[in-house]
Amino acid sequence: MTSAPPPAAQAPVLSPTNPPPPQQLPLSSPVSAVKSEVPVAESRDPPASVSSLPPEPSPVPAAASYTITIPSCSAWFSWDQIHDTERRILPEFFDGKSASKNPGVYKYYRDYIIKRFRGNPSRKITFTDARRGLVGDVGSIRRVFDFLEEWGLINYTPLVKPSAKEKRETDEGSEKKEIPRRICTNCKSPCGMTCFRTDKADIMLCAKCYVRGDYRPGLSSTDFKRVDVTEEIKTDWTDKETLHLLEAVLQYGEDWKKVAAHVGTRSEIDCVSRFIKLPFGEQFLGHEEASENDKPHHKNDEVITTPGEENDPEQDCPKRMRLTPLADASNPIMAQVAFLSAVVDSDVAQAAAQAAISALHKVDIGGGIQTSAVGAKDEGSSAADSQVYSESLNEAITEAESQLEKEEKDVDQYLSDIVQIQMKEIQDEIVHFEELELLLEKDRLQLQYMKDLLFADQLSILQHKPRQVSKDGEKVKPTNLVS
Amino acid sequence: MRSFPPGASKAPVKFRMPTAENLVPIRLDIDIDGQRFKDAFTWNPSDPDSEVSNFAKRTVKDLKLPPAFVTQISQSIQTQLAEFHSFEGQDMHIKEKIVPLKIDLRVNNTVIRDQFLWDVSNLESDPEEFARTFCQDMDIGDPEVGPAIAVSIREQLYEIATQSVSSAREARVGKKGRRGSDIVANSKAGNTVDLGKLFGSKGSVIRKRKEWYLYEPIVDILSNEEVGALDAREELNARLKRKLDEKEDSFQTRYSHG
Numbered sequence: 001m002t003s004a005p006p007p008a009a010q011a012p013v014l015s016p017t018n019p020p021p022p023q024q025l026p027l028s029s030p031v032s033a034v035k036s037e038v039p040v041a042e043s044r045d046p047p048a049s050v051s052s053l054p055p056e057p058s059p060v061p062a063a064a065s066y067t068i069t070i071p072s073c074s075a076w077f078s079w080d081q082i083h084d085t086e087r088r089i090l091p092e093f094f095d096g097k098s099a100s101k102n103p104g105v106y107k108y109y110r111d112y113i114i115k116r117f118r119g120n121p122s123r124k125i126t127f128t129d130a131r132r133g134l135v136g137d138v139g140s141i142r143r144v145f146d147f148l149e150e151w152g153l154i155n156y157t158p159l160v161k162p163s164a165k166e167k168r169e170t171d172e173g174s175e176k177k178e179i180p181r182r183i184c185t186n187c188k189s190p191c192g193m194t195c196f197r198t199d200k201a202d203i204m205l206c207a208k209c210y211v212r213g214d215y216r217p218g219l220s221s222t223d224f225k226r227v228d229v230t231e232e233i234k235t236d237w238t239d240k241e242t243l244h245l246l247e248a249v250l251q252y253g254e255d256w257k258k259v260a261a262h263v264g265t266r267s268e269i270d271c272v273s274r275f276i277k278l279p280f281g282e283q284f285l286g287h288e289e290a291s292e293n294d295k296p297h298h299k300n301d302e303v304i305t306t307p308g309e310e311n312d313p314e315q316d317c318p319k320r321m322r323l324t325p326l327a328d329a330s331n332p333i334m335a336q337v338a339f340l341s342a343v344v345d346s347d348v349a350q351a352a353a354q355a356a357i358s359a360l361h362k363v364d365i366g367g368g369i370q371t372s373a374v375g376a377k378d379e380g381s382s383a384a385d386s387q388v389y390s391e392s393l394n395e396a397i398t399e400a401e402s403q404l405e406k407e408e409k410d411v412d413q414y415l416s417d418i419v420q421i422q423m424k425e426i427q428d429e430i431v432h433f434e435e436l437e438l439l440l441e442k443d444r445l446q447l448q449y450m451k452d453l454l455f456a457d458q459l460s461i462l463q464h465k466p467r468q469v470s471k472d473g474e475k476v477k478p479t480n481l482v483s
Numbered sequence: 484m485r486s487f488p489p490g491a492s493k494a495p496v497k498f499r500m501p502t503a504e505n506l507v508p509i510r511l512d513i514d515i516d517g518q519r520f521k522d523a524f525t526w527n528p529s530d531p532d533s534e535v536s537n538f539a540k541r542t543v544k545d546l547k548l549p550p551a552f553v554t555q556i557s558q559s560i561q562t563q564l565a566e567f568h569s570f571e572g573q574d575m576h577i578k579e580k581i582v583p584l585k586i587d588l589r590v591n592n593t594v595i596r597d598q599f600l601w602d603v604s605n606l607e608s609d610p611e612e613f614a615r616t617f618c619q620d621m622d623i624g625d626p627e628v629g630p631a632i633a634v635s636i637r638e639q640l641y642e643i644a645t646q647s648v649s650s651a652r653e654a655r656v657g658k659k660g661r662r663g664s665d666i667v668a669n670s671k672a673g674n675t676v677d678l679g680k681l682f683g684s685k686g687s688v689i690r691k692r693k694e695w696y697l698y699e700p701i702v703d704i705l706s707n708e709e710v711g712a713l714d715a716r717e718e719l720n721a722r723l724k725r726k727l728d729e730k731e732d733s734f735q736t737r738y739s740h741g
Contacts, residue, residue, distance in 0.1 A: 098503060098504055100502075100503045100504045100609045100611060100612065101504070105611075108615070112626070126541075126544075126545035126546075127541050127542075127545055128541070128542050128545035128546055129545070131524065131630075132524075132626070132627050132630065133626030133627055133629070133630070134626070134629070134630065135611045135614045135615050135618075135629035135630050135632075135633045136525065136611050136630075136633075137504065137506045137524075137525040137526060137527040138524050138525065138526060138527075138538065139526065139527040139530040139534060140527070142534075142538070142541075
């Protein structure tokens with residue numbers, strides 16, 4: 001796998017990711033691959049990468065008994081917005097070349113198709129269903145439909161995990177053939193390490209059958225692609241193991257040997273791949289690293305449980321999207337911090353950030369000394385001690401400063417968001433009050449009218465009274481009533 | 484505003500659908516071994532030909548039709564597209580400016596009847612937008628109604644467009660003789676709304692009250708039995724028509740040989 005070389009413009013979710021540290025290269029790039037490699041590779045690639053790396057389903061609460069899942073690579077989706085990915089892959093609606101192909105129309109197609117699918121998620125929606133209900137030319141509808149299907153926003157059923165939360169998902173998910181299963185279609189035995197797929201006939205063979213040449217006459221050995229199942233095998237990580245893993249990562253950072261030792265029952269590679277697949281591993285947000293002081297310890301348990309919760313990613317999505325410009329995937333600690341910050345309120349995040357900034361100042365010098373001491377040892381020359389010391393000290397300082405800036409930007413961003421929300425609230429209230437005013441005005445007018453009627457009635461009564469009196473006595477002129 | 488002299492028109496335009504998107508209405512009505520497939524949709528003629536076969540395959544697969552339909556569907560679409568393309572490159576005079584369009588269709592359980600005026604010279608008009616708004620305003624539950632309305636409007640506009648192509652051809656031919664003006668007068672007498680009357684001093688843009696009922700859309704929901712009865716009647720008519728066509732064909736062959 002290449003070190004993720006994403007042109008910054010294309011990554012919908014990440015800012016340019018720094019290449020992961022060397023020892024992680026082969027394994028952590030799948031993390032970025034789930035999000036950044038997907039758009040970086042030719043746009044036809046998404047299905048390949050989605051199916052070869054089991055994406056972590058982010059559960060979306062839907063109709064009462066159903067859980068709709070979408071692959072994490074499509075976590076950007078939100079009903080209210082049109083994401084850059086959509087703009088990029090379906091430019092016909094966004095380039096303004098035709099008046100009737102506009103973002104509104106695109107949204108209408110997209111929302112209709114997804115709603116229709118989610119209305120009956122156990123059944124795959126076909127293109128004909130979709131286009132029959134949509135007003136428009138079938139070519140564009142087909143492109144939108146294909147796009148949604150490729151990105152798993154419709155007709156997506158994840159692999160069945162034995163854990164309890166997945167049991168609620170459709171059982172048919174396990175029967176679907178598009179998702180590679182470990183059963184060889186020929187000999188009906190589990191595929192084991194590698195299997196061979198062909199797109200021509202939706203067949204999956206184990207290594208033995210492939211070698212034996214036991215396939216249909218229409219196919220030849222060149223049609224088969226090799227798919228390594230080991231990467232797809234879902235390891236049954238228990239909660240305890242995951243907890244150990246996270247503790248170890250916090251403690252040993254990127255020293256996967258020690259992490260694996262701490263976890264005990266898992267190999268290095270398993271640990272890394274598992275760590276990557278944990279939900280927070282995909283929340284790429286740049287945040288202060290000093291949270292290692294306060295947050296992880298009391299939030300550690302929460303981290304384990306929150307992946308298991310039914311988070312509403314639609315709430316998270318806009319939050320994630322807001323915070324993602326500062327993504328930095330390289331440091332797993334940062335990734336964890338990023339996830340935590342997304343889960344937590346903006347107030348708490350702000351407080352933690354400020355604490356982090358102050359802590360960083362203190363750590364600054366101390367860290368500088370530490371890194372310089374390490375650097376000095378590596379250099380192994382006493383004469384260059386002081387120079388190395390000051391150099392690494394400077395480096396540490398500049399890095400800290402830049403992170404400080406980032407932090408301040410973050411805080412500013414939060415503040416502006418808060419202000420915006422307040423403004424919106426105020427505006428809503430104003431509208432509401434205007435409506436109330438209108439109603440009150442109407443009431444007042446009506447009241448006035450009633451009063452007038454009443455006055456008229458009073459007038460007429462009073463006019464009649466003197467006439468009646470006059471019947472008994474002399475005629476009295478009707479008195480002039482002054483209103 | 485004076486009344487418009489007959490024959491006044493803009494400079495001839497290259498043939499195209501008088502709508503913002505140059506889309507073609509396609510209607511399919513295929514019968515194989517007693518199984519009937521009817522469909523109508525809008526197609527973008529600038530899509531590559533490979534789209535047609537893909538679409539046919541996909542439709543057959545989605546609807547689980549027997550595979551014999553694939554070729555028939557492709558052929559039908561290709562024929563209609565070819566017809567459309569044959570008009571392209573020719574000129575058309577858009578003389579009729581405002582025409583009344585009629586909608587009279589039944590989609591599943593919903594019956595829609597409506598008529599309205601449409602400005603054919605407006606090359607930015609959007610039948611899809613109209614159909615969407617119509618369904619929204621009339622609170623139509625069945626999502627298949629929208630596309631049907633859009634296709635119906637497009638078909639009528641297509642017909643008008645093709646007529647104006649032939650009238651352009653005739654006008655050129657008839658310039659030398661009196662025939663031209665006759666044809667023009669005839670075609671104008673057909674369906675146009677006389678703009679002079681409407682916008683003249685005596686006319687008013689607001690429709691007369693007694694004409695309101697003519698232009699009000701009617702949306703009816705039928706019960707399932709009624710739908711069944713109508714379907715059966717249509718089937719019968721279609722079968723009779725087919726038999727008649729076959730008879731005609733056989734007559735032709737007989738007499739052409741004999």
